[in-house]
Amino acid sequence: MDTRYDNPLIKQRLEKAEGMREEGLNPYPNDFRPAHTAAKIRKDMEGLTSEEIEAKGKRYSVAGRIISMRVMGKNTFLKLRDRSGDIQLFVQRDVIGRELYGKFKKYDMGDFLGAKGTAFITKTGELSVKAKSIYMLSKSLRPLPEKFHGLTDKETRYRQRYVDLAINPDVQSTFITRTKVVAFIRKYFQSKDFLEVETPMLQTIPGGATAKPFETFHNALSVKMYLRIAPELYLKRLLVGGMERVFEINRNFRNEGLSNQHNPEFTMLEFYQAYATYEDMMAHTEALFSKMAKELTGGYRISYQGEEIDFTPKFNRLTMQEAVERYSRGELSVEDTEDEAKLLAFANKLGIADAAKMSWGKLLAEVFETVAEPHLIQPTFITQYPVDVSPLSRRNEKDPRFTDRFEFYIAGREIANGFSELNDPVDQLERFKAQSAECDKGDEEAHWIDEDYVRALEYGMPPAGGEGIGIDRTVMIFTDAPSIRDVIFFPHMRPERTEG
RNA sequence: GGGCCGUUAGCUCAAUGGUAGAGCAAGUGACUCUUAAUCACUAGGUUCGGGGUUCGAGCCCCUGACGGCUCACCA
The missing domain is CATH 2.40.50.140 (Nucleic acid-binding proteins)
Structure with a gap:
């Protein structure tokens, strides 16, 4: 009716x-x-x-x-x-x-x-x-809605974004900034001789990240498929094929919880460069963000949720262990983090669940995330990630417990993740197998074995650096948006009418 | 998934357990430079749904739906 x-x-x-x-x-x-x-x-x-x-x-x-x-x-x-x-x-x-x-x-x-x-x-x-x-x-x-107060009810603003856009003037400007961010990124990578490509969103083995996928089914092929959680393994196949510099800006899908920083589908930039290392990736990140700040705002300093964020190069750089030492205020020194017993004791003190079951590297990463991450307000690179939380990164040559990997933080959030790519097919297969064992132990997010990807590496992949940058989170920073929902036109919600 | 808070007119918000109100928007009228225009009058409600307590429920209790914040998980 x-x-x-x-x-x-x-x-x-x-x-x-x-x-x-x-x-x-x-x-x-x-x-x-x-x-x-x-x-x-x-x-x-x-x-x-x-x-x-x-x-x-x-x-x-x-x-x-x-x-x-x-x-x-x-x-x-x-x-x-x-x-x-x-x-x-x-x-x-x-x-x-x-x-x-x-x-x-x-x-x-x-x-x-x-x-x-x-x-x-x-x-x-x-x-x-x-x-x-x-x-x-x-x-x-x-x-x-009324002209003076406008539309303030968040549920209505998100569900009926057309009304929000029509009458709340800042909303359009947020999305215009989003478009400018993406345009700037394209321009940057094109100027560095990168080629923009598109790789499958529907995959039979969801790889390139640790996350729960959305499942679907292809009728004609009669095969279970997954919405991609990352394009990584396909982009690296392109490296194998000789496309030495590629980037993709597109949607990833992860079947996980929603929050101010998580939408089930989100936009990711990934780029890969042959004959480059994670150091080169950090250099791109620094250039990209500082130039973008300048282009969008005219200066290096921007305000985010009351904090001043300074994109003047060079950005801060700490190893994961150094970050733990600094933000535990010396309570757990770099040397202490080497001592598994001390690390475990500290993790327990922080209330990290199941700490006893974790490997040393996983424990270090957990401690870092708890104690240091929220304090990384200024643009900061964290380097030296443990190998057991980095299934796709190249091992550090001096210390095989670590990988040549970094994550990039702004306002206490992970914005980007980059590393020197693992191109040793034997090592890669072993790490897939280790992840597979985790999977058997019940870790739903452990990486699956992708045999074709290993086969590709066996043909030979040039040494390379690669990185993924979360576009939505980047846009949040540049638009002073408190929630990822404010930078996505139609954020996902439960259906509003529940009939039947 | 847990905790806290919210849902009242188109919008923004009121209302000790005792007849649900206001401003804007709307309708009618006045007005030849307004800026949230002004003035007069009028109309507008299943108080998110269902159940309960009570002489009486927007308000108290139970339950469901949806949302916000937050914690957990993650990028």
């Missing part, structure tokens, strides 16, 4: 639309072509006096959504919003005619309107368009 028109506010508007049809007018025409935007008019008239503007007499045509309307007898002021911003429209009965003005007064906030006219400045100093003619372009049936 359709109850939508029970709402008197919607019914009224519907009746207005029907009234137009009865008069032979289409409430949804598509024959008006605006030649100008609000911003264009502003730019044209910038710095001119009222007299100069009127003397120009240039005719404009604009279109947009009515976001406010003040009828004052024979005059009406309304604000029109287009993609570039807002422009005030001044409509007078004696200009557009008594009959049209009478109909026009019944237009509603939210309607799309086209107008033609000349620019002028009102007595109170606002640049406006004096309408010579107006056109209803699309009748809005649902009332928009």
Whole structure:
């Protein structure tokens, strides 16, 4: 049963639309072509006096959504919003005619309107368009939220993002910044001779990360498939094939919990460069973030949730062990972290669950995450990751307990993860097998054995560095967004109506 | 998944267990330079759903749905 028109506010508007049809007018025409935007008019008239503007007499045509309307007898002021911003429209009965003005007064906030006219400045100093003619372009049936408080209910903002975008001005600018971030990244890697590629989202062996995948099924092939948790293993197959510099910006899917920093599908940049190491990856990261800060904000310092983040190179750099020492305030020194008993005692003190079952490397990583991670506010590289938490990274030549891997932190969050790639097929197979054993022990996220990937490595993969950068989290930093939901147009939620 | 908080008119919010209100939006009228325009009048509600306690429930209890924050897991 359709109850939508029970709402008197919607019914009224519907009746207005029907009234137009009865008069032979289409409430949804598509024959008006605006030649100008609000911003264009502003730019044209910038710095001119009222007299100069009127003397120009240039005719404009604009279109947009009515976001406010003040009828004052024979005059009406309304604000029109287009993609570039807002422009005030001044409509007078004696200009557009008594009959049209009478109909026009019944237009509603939210309607799309086209107008033609000349620019002028009102007595109170606002640049406006004096309408010579107006056109209803699309009748809005649902009332928009209130003009002063706007729409603040987060659930409605996320579920009905179109309303959020239409009336909360900062929302569009957040997503415009998102687009700029992605565009900047493309430009950066293209300038470094990287090729943008696309690899499978549907995979039979979900690899390249440790995470629970979404499952699906391909009917024609009659095979179980998974939405990818990372593109990594495919991109490295491209290295095997001789594509020495590749990057991909695309969605990953992980069947895990949601939070302020986790959406089930999220966007990841991954890039791989032959004849490079994790040091080169850190250099790219530093260049990318510092240049991006400059391009987006004009400077190296930005504000995130009340903290100043400084992207002036060089970024901080600590080994994992050094970070533990520093942020445990010396309670667990670098030397202590070498002592498994001391490390375990400290982990227990921190309340890390199942610490006794963990290997030394896993324990170190857990302790690091608990004690140091939240303090890594400024852009910081953490290096020297233990081999047992790094199944795809190249071993450090001086200390085989570690890999040549780093993670990049901003505002206490992991933003990127990069390493010198493991290209020894024998070592890789052993690590897959070790992960497989973890899997048998019940670790649902342990890496699967990907035989074809090992076969690819057996043909020979050039030494390489690779990295993944979380795009959503990066955008959060540059838009001062507290939640990942604020930088994803349509964040996932439970369905709003539960029928059946 | 755990804990805490929330859900009342289109929106933003009120309401000791005692007739559910306001502002904006809407309708009617006034108004030829407004900026959250102003003024007058009018209309607008299954208080998230279900059950219970009570003479009486928006409020108390139980239960379900959805969301926010947070912890756990992860990027």
